[in-house]
Amino acid sequence: MDLAYLRAHPEHLPTFLTHQRIRETPVGGGDVCTATRLTLEDGSSVFAKTWPSGEAPEQFFATEAAGLNWLREAGEVPVPEVFVALAGILALEWIEAGPPTPGAAERFGRELAGMHRAGAGSFGAPWTGFIGPLTQDNTPATGPWSEWFAERRLRPYLEISADRGALSSADVTVVEGVIDRIGSCGGEEPPSRVHGDLWPGNVLWGSDQRGWLVDPAAHGGHRETDLAQLALFGGAPHLERIVSAYQEVSPLSEGWRARVPLHQLHLLLVHTAAFGETYRGAVRATAEAALRA
Template sequence: MDMAYLRAHPEQLPTFLRHQRIRETPVGGGVCSASRLTLDDGTSLFAKTWPSPPAPDGMFTSEAAGLRWLGEARAVAVPEVIVALPELIAMEWVEPGEATRPQAEAFGRGLARTHRGGADTFGASWPGWIGPLPLDNTPSAGPWAPWFAERRLLPYLRISADRGALSGEDVTAVERLLSQISGYAPEEPPARIHGDLWPGNVHWAADGRGWLVDPAAHGGHRETDLATLALFGGVPHLDAILAGYRAEWPLADGWRARIPLHQLHLLLVHTAAFGAAYRGSVRAAADAVLRS
């Protein structure tokens, strides 16, 4: 199988993989199994499958839709999706490299232009996924704050509580925040956001550019992407990214104080999906918002 054949017959890729007709080399991944595929013409692809079939319904087609939508902004590089099937996704291989300050600043400018590409509504026209969990993308005209509370915080708070990942006091703190969320953040029109932009989802390529990968893309608040870049140790050269971003599109006053509010979505996803190891981070973010 070469690239021309694959483009013409994408549905054949699972069969070729099952019969070991394509060289497959495991690589690091997240919740999915990831591998590098080498086609007969030497082309490499990055492929993801669910560890134990069947894959969650719509997960890979959702990722493909998000990548294509982000790419339509023509601002930050995103990998081209070659195959998107219920059981797998395959996209162009991007040789990894190291981040540099100039390229980080350029990434920040590009991310601002991506956000400025906008969205028709909050949410998206396709069903969403974030990590191993569904993401309610039902389109909404807003306003943003109650939408964020109802669609991005409350569902994962409930799952986390049901799984015992948060204490009763933790849940009460987040619920208190939810009850007064409209007072914490200024309203903005829907931005075209990545939606799961922790540092691992910026892929630094051999040419130095930062690529957007593994999105939970939707119309949301642009500050959410910027806030999550600081999680889990932070993306390299975050200050340069923010400088580039703000030079391209300044942020509303007080944006730094709102970082914990925007981080709370991804932190609650982590307690919902992975358990109490992230409980302290959820509580710290909620308390910071309540003190602001």
């Protein structure tokens, strides 16, 4: 099997893997899926993801493929080509890693702005939603953004987190306070074409001196959410250069910095919902910062 054959017959990949006709090398791929580098007969490489045990949730890989293709259609930030999207495996273009240079960061900021400006027909998306191992409600909605974000991106993961004991009753009260006042935070905008899970680990810095987008939870959302997520967990390399270059192309609305905690709260609640109380302190501190803004 070479790359041309794989493109023409993606449904054959599981058979070739079962019969060990393709070399597999484990690579880092996140906390949810098992990731491998596949070396084909023509020497080309492919990045593959599989569910670690049993069957993946229905539409899991199809959803990621749809999001990757939609972001790629914008023709701005580079996104790996999807070769295979089957129930049990996703195979993508292999990207050679490189250093995150200041120049690459600035280009990424400009390209991210261009992708956001490509827009979306509504908040949400026409495909099933997942973020990490959890489902996400992508039912298309016209907005306003604040109402959609509160009910589709904050409240569901607050409830899951509370039910599993990852947040205390006091924590829940603080987050509910954010939800109650979200309409007064400003920054309402029409839907942008967003990655949706853009913590720094989901930007792959390539040897081509560009930042590539991987592992999206793509949908129509608020562009500030992508930028706020880039500041989480230590922050993306050269973050201020990314933001400055972004603003050259698409200036952000007044008060955007004060809204960063609000936009970060979604992904942090996903972490308490999926992984437990380890992230409880981050949720509480971020919710309190959102209330002070």
